[in-house]
Amino acid sequence: MLPDTITRYLAAHTARDADAAIQWFADDATVTDEGRTHHGADEIHAWLSNGATEYTYTAELIAAHRPDAHTYVATHHLEGDFPGGTVDLDFVFTLDDTDTTITSLAIAPPGKP
Template sequence: MNTTRPQSIPTTDLPEVITRYLAAHRVRDTATAVSAFTADAVVTDEGATRHGTAAIGDWLETAASEYTYTTELTGAERADADHYVAVQHLEGDFPGGTVDLRYRFTLRDGLIARLAVEV
């Protein structure tokens, strides 16, 4: 388990695989977003956990269609070479209308092995 306290970094310093995932998710390009994950990746969002790229693809399709919203990458943190946080500001027609989400990434072999989306 990573216990290093994350340090703020410029958003441009996030690894390419993370920025590729975020950009693909923003434009609802599920195939490109899923290609950023390891085959055995795990994603946790809204209290549910998805295992593997098929389940992650289903989650992305559902998450992208449920509401209309815009995203803006507003911050980034690095704990170590494999642990990053991206902060996204969302505005849309979901309950509350705005939210800042923390995307906690764990990388392995150049891909996303774990993603936890938190408020």
């Protein structure tokens, strides 16, 4: 089971609502996606906004687990008009001590850093 922080972020992300999604991140959070790391609220908001327009895709949560006290992995299956058309991706979330704020998010195929 994923904490409310992550499920609400994922719902906002899926809806392509950058303003709603950004509220779940710490001010000094990081997001790593496609080999690039985005630091802080402004860069993450820009990443959320740009990603919403680059491709059209659907995402289905296919697995979730908690490898340690502050880390959650949500595996999604994506299908869309991006290169390759389908991919499974791990969304690896690190949350703060209260599980209410995302301090880091790394998105990559399963087994990749």
